[in-house]
Amino acid sequence: MATTELPLPALPEAHHEEPGGIVDYLTTVDHKKIGILYMVTAFGIFLAGGVLALLVRLELARPGLQWMGENTYNQVFTMHGTLMIFLFAAQVSTGFANYMVPLQIGAADVAFPRANAMSYWLYLFGSLIVFSSFFVAGGPAAVAWTAYPPLSTDWFQGTGMDLWIIGLAVVGIAGILGALNLVTTIFRLRMPGMTMFRMPLFTWGVLVNQLLILFAFPPLTVAFALLFLERNFGAKFFDAAAGGSQLVYQHVFWFFGHPEVYIIILPIFGVISEVIPVFSRKPLFGYRAMVFAFFAIAALSFGVWAHHMFTTGAIYLPYFSIMSLLIAVPTGVKIFNWIGTMWRGSITFPTAMLMALGFILVFVNGGITGVMIASPPIDFAVNDTYFIVSHFHYIMVGGLLFGMFAGIYFWFPKITGRLLSERLGRWQFWTFLVGFNLTFFPQYLVGLDGMPRRIADYQIERWEPANLASTIGAFLTGVSVLFFIWNFVVSIRRGAPAGDDPWEGNSLEWVTTSPPPSHNFHHLPDIHSERPAFDYRHRGDPAFAAAHTDPTRNPDRG
Amino acid sequence: MTDEAGMLLRVSVFGFAAGVVYWFLSYEPLGTVALLLLGAGPGFAGLVLLQEQRARGGTGESRADAMRRLAGIPPQDPPGPKDLAAEDLGVLPLPTIWPLAASLGVAMLLTGLIYGLWLVILGLGLLAYAAWGWLAVVNRENRYGRLQADTPPPSPQAGPTSDPDPQPNPADAERQEDAAG
Amino acid sequence: MQPRRRVPAVRWLAVTATALVAAGCAPQSVTEQGRAIHNLYNLFLYIAAVVYVIVAVLVIWSVIRYRRRDDELPKQTHGNNRLELTWTAIPFVIVLFLFAATIQAQNKVLDPVAQPAVKVTVTAFQWSWRFTYEGTGAEVIGTPDRVPELVLPVGQPVRVKLVSADVVHAFYVPQTLFKRQAIPGFTNEFDLTFEKVGLYHGQCTQFCGLQHPDMVFRVRVVTQGEYQSWLAAARRSTAAGQPGT
Numbered sequence: 013m014a015t016t017e018l019p020l021p022a023l024p025e026a027h028h029e030e031p032g033g034i035v036d037y038l039t040t041v042d043h044k045k046i047g048i049l050y051m052v053t054a055f056g057i058f059l060a061g062g063v064l065a066l067l068v069r070l071e072l073a074r075p076g077l078q079w080m081g082e083n084t085y086n087q088v089f090t091m092h093g094t095l096m097i098f099l100f101a102a103q104v105s106t107g108f109a110n111y112m113v114p115l116q117i118g119a120a121d122v123a124f125p126r127a128n129a130m131s132y133w134l135y136l137f138g139s140l141i142v143f144s145s146f147f148v149a150g151g152p153a154a155v156a157w158t159a160y161p162p163l164s165t166d167w168f169q170g171t172g173m174d175l176w177i178i179g180l181a182v183v184g185i186a187g188i189l190g191a192l193n194l195v196t197t198i199f200r201l202r203m204p205g206m207t208m209f210r211m212p213l214f215t216w217g218v219l220v221n222q223l224l225i226l227f228a229f230p231p232l233t234v235a236f237a238l239l240f241l242e243r244n245f246g247a248k249f250f251d252a253a254a255g256g257s258q259l260v261y262q263h264v265f266w267f268f269g270h271p272e273v274y275i276i277i278l279p280i281f282g283v284i285s286e287v288i289p290v291f292s293r294k295p296l297f298g299y300r301a302m303v304f305a306f307f308a309i310a311a312l313s314f315g316v317w318a319h320h321m322f323t324t325g326a327i328y329l330p331y332f333s334i335m336s337l338l339i340a341v342p343t344g345v346k347i348f349n350w351i352g353t354m355w356r357g358s359i360t361f362p363t364a365m366l367m368a369l370g371f372i373l374v375f376v377n378g379g380i381t382g383v384m385i386a387s388p389p390i391d392f393a394v395n396d397t398y399f400i401v402s403h404f405h406y407i408m409v410g411g412l413l414f415g416m417f418a419g420i421y422f423w424f425p426k427i428t429g430r431l432l433s434e435r436l437g438r439w440q441f442w443t444f445l446v447g448f449n450l451t452f453f454p455q456y457l458v459g460l461d462g463m464p465r466r467i468a469d470y471q472i473e474r475w476e477p478a479n480l481a482s483t484i485g486a487f488l489t490g491v492s493v494l495f496f497i498w499n500f501v502v503s504i505r506r507g508a509p510a511g512d513d514p515w516e517g518n519s520l521e522w523v524t525t526s527p528p529p530s531h532n533f534h535h536l537p538d539i540h541s542e543r544p545a546f547d548y549r550h551r552g553d554p555a556f557a558a559a560h561t562d563p564t565r566n567p568d569r570g
Numbered sequence: 571m572t573d574e575a576g577m578l579l580r581v582s583v584f585g586f587a588a589g590v591v592y593w594f595l596s597y598e599p600l601g602t603v604a605l606l607l608l609g610a611g612p613g614f615a616g617l618v619l620l621q622e623q624r625a626r627g628g629t630g631e632s633r634a635d636a637m638r639r640l641a642g643i644p645p646q647d648p649p650g651p652k653d654l655a656a657e658d659l660g661v662l663p664l665p666t667i668w669p670l671a672a673s674l675g676v677a678m679l680l681t682g683l684i685y686g687l688w689l690v691i692l693g694l695g696l697l698a699y700a701a702w703g704w705l706a707v708v709n710r711e712n713r714y715g716r717l718q719a720d721t722p723p724p725s726p727q728a729g730p731t732s733d734p735d736p737q738p739n740p741a742d743a744e745r746q747e748d749a750a751g
Numbered sequence: 752m753q754p755r756r757r758v759p760a761v762r763w764l765a766v767t768a769t770a771l772v773a774a775g776c777a778p779q780s781v782t783e784q785g786r787a788i789h790n791l792y793n794l795f796l797y798i799a800a801v802v803y804v805i806v807a808v809l810v811i812w813s814v815i816r817y818r819r820r821d822d823e824l825p826k827q828t829h830g831n832n833r834l835e836l837t838w839t840a841i842p843f844v845i846v847l848f849l850f851a852a853t854i855q856a857q858n859k860v861l862d863p864v865a866q867p868a869v870k871v872t873v874t875a876f877q878w879s880w881r882f883t884y885e886g887t888g889a890e891v892i893g894t895p896d897r898v899p900e901l902v903l904p905v906g907q908p909v910r911v912k913l914v915s916a917d918v919v920h921a922f923y924v925p926q927t928l929f930k931r932q933a934i935p936g937f938t939n940e941f942d943l944t945f946e947k948v949g950l951y952h953g954q955c956t957q958f959c960g961l962q963h964p965d966m967v968f969r970v971r972v973v974t975q976g977e978y979q980s981w982l983a984a985a986r987r988s989t990a991a992g993q994p995g996t
Contacts, residue, residue, distance in 0.1 A: 036665070038670055039666055039670070040665050041663050041664070041669070086960075126668065126704065128669075129670065133669055133670045137673055137676075138677065141677060155958070160918075160919050162918045163918040163958070167960055178680050182677050185676065199574050205647045227611055227612070244684075253936070258919060258937070259934065259937070263598075263604075267600075267601070267604045293819070294826075294828065297829070300830070301830065307580070311580075311585075314585070314608050315592075318601065324934060324937075325931050325939040325941070326937060328596035330857075331596060334850050337849055344838065344842045345835065347806060351806070351810060354810070354817060355813050357813070357817050358820070358825045373807060377803065380802060383795065383849070384796070387791060387852075388857055389787065389928075393785075393928035393930075396923070396930070453771075457774055457775070461925065462778075462926070462952065464954055464956040465958075466958040467964035469964045471967075530662070538649050539647060
């Protein structure tokens with residue numbers, strides 16, 4: 013047999029992180045490099061989606077069609093939503109998760125490193141397929157990110173729509189594969205002493221998020237398959253005349269669609285739960301409650317899908333109303349626990365903490381309007397208007413982006429060994445806070461006044477001031493992103509060296525070098541609590557010796 | 571039961587309960603099936619974990635901790651690995667092109683549903699080739715033992731090993747066997 | 752120094768908060784059903800505003816009061832179960848209350864009237880509307896360039912039967928605080944009782960393709976007498992093959 017001739021593969025030199033060349037990144041199975049690939053790709057897509065958003069706002073600033081025709085506008089907002097929701101929002105957290113989760117649980121890598129690489133490449137190729145729709149005859153899809161039939165099946169015969177479906181299906185497979193990987197990693201690869209209830213909250217957030225992906229992405233794939241079959245193979249699932257029903261799509265799509273928004277935000281909750289305790293110099297308040305809240309939110313998120321269908325007149329309203337209202341309870345628990353963490357703490361304000369505070373103020377706004385629209389009568393008034401657009405942008409842009417930047421400013425030092433500039437970070441934070449609110453608060457008002465969403469043009473003059481203000485805010489938000497890019501470019505080469513633990517962090521990643529070696533750790537401390545780095549810093553200090561900070565054993569439970 | 575199993579089973583109970591309640595409130599079949607499947611999925615996973623725990627013989631860590639605490643015994647955490655080599659934590663596979671190739675194959679295969687059978691076949695072919703390469707790598711890994719990702723480079727005066735109790739390398743035995751056969 | 756500077760800040764904050772809440776109030780409704788929605792929305796808004804102010808004040812207070820002043824580690828409190836239960840139970844009760852209010856309002860909005868005075872079948876199509884007055888032979892058909900008017904009598908319950916000729920649309924009159932989707936193959940029915948004479952803007956709010964922004968209509972609510980004479984004229988022009996607007 014030929015196998016006798018196979019030499020043992022060369023052992024890679026591993027004490028220093030070499031900056032990878034192209035071939036290195038093409039063949040890598042290292043979770044850290046894959047995490048960087050995810051983050052960079054997702055950020056690039058974010059910029060593309062952001063440009064599309066600016067085009068939307070440019071068109072809507074004044075009544076009348078100034079910059080583009082109706083079809084182009086429809087394509088622009090469709091692809092804005094598609095890029096942001098399907099190709100950016102979930103994957104930026106996957107990037108963080110890939111890099112940080114093995115470090116946080118004391119593992120050398122994820123459970124299936126090669127499959128992990130495959131997940132990333134599937135994501136990249138799926139995204140490229142979606143992007144290719146810009147270059148085919150007829151251009152990209154123009155059916156809104158929700159792609160309701162019969163519009164998406166009977167009315168857009170161009171290849172762009174099919175590429176949209178196929179590309180997103182490929183990305184969905186990537187998500188499912190990645191979820192299998194991360195859940196197995198978290199369940200199986202924790203180092204000795206790291207029980208489930210000593211894991212950091214970010215890892216919990218990732219666990220719940222990946223479980224959600226496992227159970228929510230298959231329905232999406234089903235929805236896409238049904239669309240594709242109806243478009244290309246003469247199926248009649250949604251054709252009422254042939255005995256089908258359009259509502260089938262809405263149910264299947266939203267059974268995915270609602271968990272999707274929790275898929276997006278739960279790891280961000282995890283990031284905030286890492287940042288606030290570190291910069292308050294106190295443990296996270298109510299660790300167990302926070303874990304239970306994660307699961308309550310995740311479970312409930314599967315029970316509320318038809319609140320996106322309140323205006324169909326075809327669903328049982330009270331069930332979805334009470335479930336949607338109930339999600340506010342565990343979410344509120346989380347907010348109060350973050351405040352409890354800061355309370356009587358010793359708070360400092362590097363940019364990561366500023367972003368976390370901005371997150372709370374902005375996310376609670378979006379959460380509260382979410383409670384409003386959980387009530388069907390109120391939803392009858394504001395559904396499909398700019399009130400809804402504003403609500404979800406408060407969560408998706410306010411919540412997601414503030415949280416994402418908190419994570420970036422927090423972990424950039426660990427990943428690169430350098431600190432981001434605090435001065436530029438402040439510029440970014442304040443322009444973002446002002447720009448964001450200027451963009452989206454007027455949209456609540458104009459939505460209450462009856463302005464529908466997804467319209468290229470409006471003729472009602474009194475909607476103009478709010479739209480103009482919103483456009484100015486959008487460009488200001490764009491400026492804040494430019495600050496960030498500038499900060500990134502400058503700091504990656506000339507940022508101050510960070511050392512292993514610039515923030516006096518709590519979780520295990522702060523015990524290793526910045527950046528970590530290829531096998532993640534040179535040595536690992538014993539794990540006695542959910543704050544291994546904190547315990548390690550205070551080892552030998554009698555004041556902390558007996559205080560096993562494990563919440564299951566802690567005496568100071570009121 | 572272990573924390574993992576407990577979590578999955580609770581979500582499963584929620585799925586089943588929500589599904590049943592939803593059915594009797596709405597008689598809407600799609601949502602009901604979806605919720606029941608939500609119960610079945612984590613339920614199945616949770617039961618598998620429970621079964622495995624039973625086979626391992628032993629209660630979950632949290633209950634053991636609670637019992638120790640109630641008995642007044644101070645908890646004893648297992649020590650973490652101190653000085654790290656990859657063998658303490660796990661295998662680190664070497665870089666490989668096959669995941670990228672396999673992904674490309676899948677992407678081509680699915681895009682072929684738009685552009686025609688030729689692309690489906692090309693994608694399938696690439697996927698098969700990548701699967702072969704991938705399995706070959708895994709096979710090689712299994713045969714030649716665990717790979718160490720972090721070993722100091724061999725020192726210049728590397729001669730016969732200073733290992734006081736050298737064990738025969740199974741790879742050597744296999745090689746000799748193959749050479750002979 | 753501190754207290755004196757804080758007072759104007761608090762006053763400024765209160766003024767801004769009030770202005771924002773006032774801006775966020777629901778528009779007045781012109782239908783009987785919409786009144787229930789208006790009141791429900793305001794209830795939610797006031798509770799929401801209170802919750803938001805509490806959270807914002809707590810955050811801003813913590814941030815000011817508990818700034819790091821020295822190197823001493825603060826007390827490493829892990830949690831407080833009583834507090835957890837409290838801030839789970841109170842929101843839970845509030846949620847139940849809001850749910851009860853929701854059901855009450857929902858019934859007022861959706862309960863069908865026993866005897867509607869007017870029955871209109873609204874057919875949504877790309878990209879305008881057709882209004883067919885049941886049992887009268889009167890019909891109004893619009894185009895994206897000729898905005899159709901739905902003429903209705905004031906004070907009389909109107910039963911709307913909403914259907915779609917092609918894709919999913921939605922029937923929305925902002926000043927009724929109400930909308931409903933028009934789904935192909937599915938008939939939706941709801942009642943509207945207009946309480947005020949006037950001209951109200953309406954629009955499709957379910958994205959339906961190229962000229963979705965142009966799929967506009969108007970509701971003209973008139974007195975009984977005016978309605979009857981309009982109906983007679985509309986019947987005549989429909990019979991003559993010229994369904995008006």
